[in-house]
Amino acid sequence: MHDMSKKITALSKTTKNREASTIIEVDDIGFSYDLGKTETLKGISMEIPKNQVTALIGPSGCGKSTLLRCLNRMNDLIDTAKITRGAIRILGQDIHAAEVDAIELRKQVGMVFQKYNPFPKSIYDNVAYGLRIQGVKKKSILDEAVERSLRNAALWDEAKDRLKDSALGLSGGQQQRLCIARTIAVRPKVILMDEPCSALDPIATAKVEELMLELRKDFTIVIVTHSMQQASRISDRTAFFYLGELVEYASTSHIFTSPSVKQTEDYISGRFG
Amino acid sequence: MSASENPFESKRNWTKLCEKLGVGSFGIATYFILFCAALIFGQIAYKGLPTFFKSEAPYVNTEFFTSNPEILRVWHDAEGNKFSMPDKKFDVWRRDNPDAVILDPHALNYSAGGIAGPLIGTALLVLFCMIIALSIGISAAIYLSEYCGKGRIMSMIRLSILNLAGVPSIVFALFGWGIFCHAAPAIVDHVDERSLFAFSIGSNYLSFQGWGTSLLAGSCTLAIMVLPVIITACEESLRAVPKGFREASFALGSSQWQTIRKAVLPYALPGILTATVLGITRVAGETAPIMLTATSTDKTDMPMQALQNEGVWAFFTQSVQALPFHIYTLAKLPDDPLSKPMQNGATFAFLLLVMGFAFVSILLRNRVRKKLKW
Numbered sequence: 325m326h327d328m329s330k331k332i333t334a335l336s337k338t339t340k341n342r343e344a345s346t347i348i349e350v351d352d353i354g355f356s357y358d359l360g361k362t363e364t365l366k367g368i369s370m371e372i373p374k375n376q377v378t379a380l381i382g383p384s385g386c387g388k389s390t391l392l393r394c395l396n397r398m399n400d401l402i403d404t405a406k407i408t409r410g411a412i413r414i415l416g417q418d419i420h421a422a423e424v425d426a427i428e429l430r431k432q433v434g435m436v437f438q439k440y441n442p443f444p445k446s447i448y449d450n451v452a453y454g455l456r457i458q459g460v461k462k463k464s465i466l467d468e469a470v471e472r473s474l475r476n477a478a479l480w481d482e483a484k485d486r487l488k489d490s491a492l493g494l495s496g497g498q499q500q501r502l503c504i505a506r507t508i509a510v511r512p513k514v515i516l517m518d519e520p521c522s523a524l525d526p527i528a529t530a531k532v533e534e535l536m537l538e539l540r541k542d543f544t545i546v547i548v549t550h551s552m553q554q555a556s557r558i559s560d561r562t563a564f565f566y567l568g569e570l571v572e573y574a575s576t577s578h579i580f581t582s583p584s585v586k587q588t589e590d591y592i593s594g595r596f597g
Numbered sequence: 598m599s600a601s602e603n604p605f606e607s608k609r610n611w612t613k614l615c616e617k618l619g620v621g622s623f624g625i626a627t628y629f630i631l632f633c634a635a636l637i638f639g640q641i642a643y644k645g646l647p648t649f650f651k652s653e654a655p656y657v658n659t660e661f662f663t664s665n666p667e668i669l670r671v672w673h674d675a676e677g678n679k680f681s682m683p684d685k686k687f688d689v690w691r692r693d694n695p696d697a698v699i700l701d702p703h704a705l706n707y708s709a710g711g712i713a714g715p716l717i718g719t720a721l722l723v724l725f726c727m728i729i730a731l732s733i734g735i736s737a738a739i740y741l742s743e744y745c746g747k748g749r750i751m752s753m754i755r756l757s758i759l760n761l762a763g764v765p766s767i768v769f770a771l772f773g774w775g776i777f778c779h780a781a782p783a784i785v786d787h788v789d790e791r792s793l794f795a796f797s798i799g800s801n802y803l804s805f806q807g808w809g810t811s812l813l814a815g816s817c818t819l820a821i822m823v824l825p826v827i828i829t830a831c832e833e834s835l836r837a838v839p840k841g842f843r844e845a846s847f848a849l850g851s852s853q854w855q856t857i858r859k860a861v862l863p864y865a866l867p868g869i870l871t872a873t874v875l876g877i878t879r880v881a882g883e884t885a886p887i888m889l890t891a892t893s894t895d896k897t898d899m900p901m902q903a904l905q906n907e908g909v910w911a912f913f914t915q916s917v918q919a920l921p922f923h924i925y926t927l928a929k930l931p932d933d934p935l936s937k938p939m940q941n942g943a944t945f946a947f948l949l950l951v952m953g954f955a956f957v958s959i960l961l962r963n964r965v966r967k968k969l970k971w
Binding site: 396398401403427428430431434435437439441442443444453454456457458503506507510 | 839844845847849852
């Protein structure tokens, strides 16, 4: 366990200071769950760099999950949800523009949820789900994609002999890694993770964290987390939210060693939240 | 501490007495219901079983299951020996024994033969009714639970669907009689007098003259009657599918319909099958709707004959016999010991049929449930 966290720290340090181009641009976004009566997000602006892990932290109800769900328009599923102002640009495209298809957006911006939620199907069918939805039928392509995704999600060795077994037979941590494999199978550009480790034990958590650092090479990761240690271990940049506002957004080392805002310092040192 | 060393000593008091009385009366109520059910089933089985079997080989009364109801002819000869014989057999016998003495001959309607016609009629009614009700019901349930919002109009629609479930079946019967038997559109060669209006299409006419007393009208009426039950139950089972499945599917770039088809419907299947069980047991037992819309007492040939002789449309627009209605007819026969076997046999067969339908659906549901656990 200790070795693993050391490994994670080492891994994260190797690439911590690289420069990266912006992939997601959040521009003064305002969001409301009740058609604009009250704003849950009050004008958030931030730039999320490519191939890095960006952590969103803050107390419950601060709007970090809401922002995450704005990034792949999952909030569209809520009838009364409404963007009140601003824009979000991913790869330079305003994602709320009329000509943007949310379905196509979600193929590029995948999501891993708090509670691991594999379908009650076989491991293989779970990973192949996204590709099958896109109309891929050829077995060789699916086989190849399933293997690649499971390898990327560090689940191949554990799952290769039981691909036809139900995904629900896996342990919690394995199920969450399966969900990650399912997400990367469709080759998104960005992976959003909504507290992916909150239902996992420390060992499973360490595995998922290690995985995130590996995935950073190929994907941009935005993660919402309640664990300050997790944010400091794995993220390149950290954003602190409070009451629907972005209080501070800087490199993780800066936030955790010398935060510029008093509120941030209070929160990360555990004085409130 | 007082004389007793045990601090947890049992004390007799009112709370305990009430508890005992309560448990006792709940138990009595439960066993009373069990007793009633056993009494009813037992009585029907006890009286009905003898009709299913006979004393000589092959011991099973196949005639009862394979032939239509017939008239039973009863008479006695000069010595006072009593005879009884089904109508058709009697004709043959009479030809062979033209000199036999027949005294006091009389005929008992429906007291010979079997229940093949009503049995098949009921099976067909239930089958087509469920096909119609499930296809409309599941579609409506999908729309209600997945697509439409939560607005006031939608909750009013939901409320009216729920209320519809409480409408007495005779009202549905009259509705079906009015709409399906007398006003539904049909493509016909010549327009019937009763047609509401008609216009020609090619060499035929589209005439709003209804389908008459028919299998189709009966199935549709039953389907409308059972729709509220099916819609409500299906909607519940769709809603019970974890939200996580929907979110995961959407996040992988599925459209709403793909999500419903691949990540929601399969997991709602056990609930939908339960709804089907409920529907079948209700539909199979209904008498009033089919009395008005589907059955006629003078029907004697098997439903399949129409299919072979006149085609699909004739098959659907023929009237059929049905078990519940047949039992009703049998129950109103004049009291005669010779009519009893048919009455008891038909009732028992009906009970078995409905239980069979339900049993098969439950088996199916359990198999699906086993496969889909989360």
